Amino acid sequence: MSGSRRDPAFLIAGGGIAGLAAALALARKGFASHVLEREDEFGEVGAGIQIGPNAFRMFKVLGLTEAIDATCVYPDALVMMDALNGDLVTRIPLNTNAFRNVFDSPYAVIYRPDLHAALMQACKAESAVTLETGARVTGFEDSGGRVRVALEDGRTLAGAALIGADGLWSKVRETVVGDGKPRVSGHIAYRAVLRAPEVPESLRRDTVILWAGPKTHLVHYPLHKSDIFNLVAVFHSDRYEEGWNVFGDVAELRSRFSGQRPEVHAMLDKIESWRMWVLCDREPVKVWHKGRAVLTGDAAHPMLQYLAQGACMAMEDGVCLASKIAAADGDLEAAFRAFTASRYLRAGRVQLTARLYGDVYHAAGVAAELRAMMLGGRAPEQAYQGVRWLYAGLDDDGNQVF
Numbered sequence: 001m002s003g004s005r006r007d008p009a010f011l012i013a014g015g016g017i018a019g020l021a022a023a024l025a026l027a028r029k030g031f032a033s034h035v036l037e038r039e040d041e042f043g044e045v046g047a048g049i050q051i052g053p054n055a056f057r058m059f060k061v062l063g064l065t066e067a068i069d070a071t072c073v074y075p076d077a078l079v080m081m082d083a084l085n086g087d088l089v090t091r092i093p094l095n096t097n098a099f100r101n102v103f104d105s106p107y108a109v110i111y112r113p114d115l116h117a118a119l120m121q122a123c124k125a126e127s128a129v130t131l132e133t134g135a136r137v138t139g140f141e142d143s144g145g146r147v148r149v150a151l152e153d154g155r156t157l158a159g160a161a162l163i164g165a166d167g168l169w170s171k172v173r174e175t176v177v178g179d180g181k182p183r184v185s186g187h188i189a190y191r192a193v194l195r196a197p198e199v200p201e202s203l204r205r206d207t208v209i210l211w212a213g214p215k216t217h218l219v220h221y222p223l224h225k226s227d228i229f230n231l232v233a234v235f236h237s238d239r240y241e242e243g244w245n246v247f248g249d250v251a252e253l254r255s256r257f258s259g260q261r262p263e264v265h266a267m268l269d270k271i272e273s274w275r276m277w278v279l280c281d282r283e284p285v286k287v288w289h290k291g292r293a294v295l296t297g298d299a300a301h302p303m304l305q306y307l308a309q310g311a312c313m314a315m316e317d318g319v320c321l322a323s324k325i326a327a328a329d330g331d332l333e334a335a336f337r338a339f340t341a342s343r344y345l346r347a348g349r350v351q352l353t354a355r356l357y358g359d360v361y362h363a364a365g366v367a368a369e370l371r372a373m374m375l376g377g378r379a380p381e382q383a384y385q386g387v388r389w390l391y392a393g394l395d396d397d398g399n400q401v402f
């Protein structure tokens, strides 16, 4: 199976973070790609995202560090508060000398559209990347030396291979893995942004603060050089089967957080209009490719957001995939095999660890007391060592190194 650098191009289903990261990483290695986005415009939902040091290493490889630095906020700490009694559970300092000694890169929060725009601008500056909207991929066929991708408008495009970066409900995955619908977790996220002057003064800090309560949590942090704040409120509910980016029920949200600290309600009460997500993930799988098709990002390894890593993993995927394609001397099947082999355990570990973090955030009773005891006594260095595999354990080609 061969794939030359320019002709034909790789076809990429999906112009989210995974799709653009893959397109850019391929271009940096000299490979052409054509990104097919089903929506009429490229873009990201107007909310925040945390980006760990592992993603910063990928930004460096892709030449995006300056663009990200221009719009992100570098918080001073990750803080967990008990949402019932207001006690500090743990505080992990970020971006200190000790932090940088272990991770060698910063921790930041960024407005999603800014991250997407940085990727988009870099892609547009590359002649090897072409971008198309209103192009929904409905299927594909492997015809030996080419992949033929079917679009909803009836066209068929030929490419060197298909990269399925089409997210949680991936169409490409149906053929590559065929494991049915994602797993509905029973956890719902409500998201909103608040202008900084509306945030109570005591909470208007450059800190990622998580209020952990029984079967709920609220996270808030500043964005856009701290002039807006991102809010994510999560609670358990079996009321919703599927739902994404639709308006949430404010009364239900408030009742789920009843009995919690006034600081929590001071934030929740400021917002009348929330967007709702039904949170889903999947069991990890070890095969992400079939013939001339391969998956990246949420299409390959959708995860709950409790480790704040889905987009970071998508960045890593793009860099790793391009590096394996460049090393495979035209043998794309070997490249996809090497890519998956290098990534599935790391991504699987994040998928499964994220579920555990959700249990810790949402603990009640004795479990919450144990949480306070176990996390409260830790020195920052112990906390850093606990996530070293995640934030530092990657080489410049996106391979796990320890």
Ligand SMILES: Cc1cc2nc3c(=O)[nH]c(=O)nc-3n(C[C@H](O)[C@H](O)[C@H](O)COP(=O)(O)OP(=O)(O)OC[C@H]3O[C@@H](n4cnc5c(N)ncnc54)[C@H](O)[C@@H]3O)c2cc1C
Pocket: 013, 014, 015, 016, 017, 018, 019, 036, 037, 038, 039, 048, 049, 050, 051, 135, 136, 137, 138, 165, 166, 167, 168, 169, 170, 171, 189, 191, 232, 277, 296, 297, 298, 299, 305, 307, 308, 309, 310, 311, 312, 313, 314
């Ligand atoms: C509440 C919440 C908070 C989060 N917080 C963080 C965080 O702090 N840090 C972090 O790293 N991650 C976080 N994540 C995860 C992160 O948002 C995702 O992992 C990431 O956006 C996945 O990117 P993607 O490009 O793989 O998928 P998507 O963002 O879903 O992009 C897929 C793209 O493909 C397009 N598409 C879909 N189907 C087709 C088709 N058939 N044909 C063509 N185009 C198609 C879609 O329109 C979309 O543009 C969070 C997620 C949630 C829900």
